[in-house]
Amino acid sequence: MFDSKQIENKIIRPEIIRSDEQLILVIKKHWIIFLVPLIVTVICIIAIFIIFSFLVDYFKIPPTSFIFGILVILKGIFSLLIAYFGLLGWLKEYYDLGFVTNKRIIDVDQVSLFTQEIAELPLEKVQDVTAKKQGILQTYLDYGDVFVQTASELPNFGFLQIPKPYFVAQVISQTVSQALKQTNQNIKIINE
Amino acid sequence: MYFVIFYLVFLFIFFIISLITIKRILFLSYPGDISKQVILLYIAFCLFITLTTFLSLKNINWSFSFDFWKNFKIF
Numbered sequence: 587m588f589d590s591k592q593i594e595n596k597i598i599r600p601e602i603i604r605s606d607e608q609l610i611l612v613i614k615k616h617w618i619i620f621l622v623p624l625i626v627t628v629i630c631i632i633a634i635f636i637i638f639s640f641l642v643d644y645f646k647i648p649p650t651s652f653i654f655g656i657l658v659i660l661k662g663i664f665s666l667l668i669a670y671f672g673l674l675g676w677l678k679e680y681y682d683l684g685f686v687t688n689k690r691i692i693d694v695d696q697v698s699l700f701t702q703e704i705a706e707l708p709l710e711k712v713q714d715v716t717a718k719k720q721g722i723l724q725t726y727l728d729y730g731d732v733f734v735q736t737a738s739e740l741p742n743f744g745f746l747q748i749p750k751p752y753f754v755a756q757v758i759s760q761t762v763s764q765a766l767k768q769t770n771q772n773i774k775i776i777n778e
Numbered sequence: 779m780y781f782v783i784f785y786l787v788f789l790f791i792f793f794i795i796s797l798i799t800i801k802r803i804l805f806l807s808y809p810g811d812i813s814k815q816v817i818l819l820y821i822a823f824c825l826f827i828t829l830t831t832f833l834s835l836k837n838i839n840w841s842f843s844f845d846f847w848k849n850f851k852i853f
């Protein structure tokens with residue numbers, strides 16, 4: 587699920603990635619993050635079916651009765667609502683993205699369906715990049731956190747529960763170095 | 779019968795909200811993501827639940843009867 591290939595700028599979130607930028611990396615959450623909400627959604631839906639069956643069997647409700655009809659409708663409504671909220675939960679995690687371009691690091695936080703927080707950090711302001719893996723699960727599945735430390739007045743960036751955190755940290759560091767080298771070259775040209 | 783009408787109204791509102799949500803997901807999607815598969819799975823599940831619900835409701839006798847309470851036992 588992790589894509590480190592260069593991607594055409596124009597087809598990835600053109601409202602975020604500018605046309606004069608080159609997209610280096612797209613940072614997504616690890617697949618394991620979606621497993622727990624998925625399991626919870628499935629369990630809740632199964633529970634509804636079990637409760638329905640239990641009620642029908644325990645109270646010996648005839649399948650043509652009024653009460654059976656109400657239970658069927660309630661079962662349908664709750665199943666659909668749980669599926670919808672499961673979809674929203676998935677959307678919130680799946681579209682929490684990070685982008686590394688040749689000029690900026692961008693953190694897109696999908697707060698809710700129509701609410702998005704986008705924070706960006708010029709590469710020149712990056713002071714330190716740290717990658718962290720904690721525990722057996724993160725070690726075996728190769729996912730963890732990457733923290734980007736910035737100049738004091740800017741907030742620090744954190745990309746949590748992403749695949750290959752050491753690789754991501756390495757790419758960010760290299761991109762920052764290249765950006766600083768380019769900036770120094772530009773300053774040298776201006777001063778000549 | 780009013781419960782069926784209530785369910786139909788709920789389904790209509792649910793359909794509108796789902797459509798808005800799916801449009802939003804398609805807007806946020808990017809090449810290589812699994813949004814289309816997830817949407818298809820969601821639609822398939824919703825259709826399955828709706829169809830099975832209506833099939834179950836086909837034979838319901840909507841006249842309320844107190845006979846049900848004869849079988850009502852807590853213990």
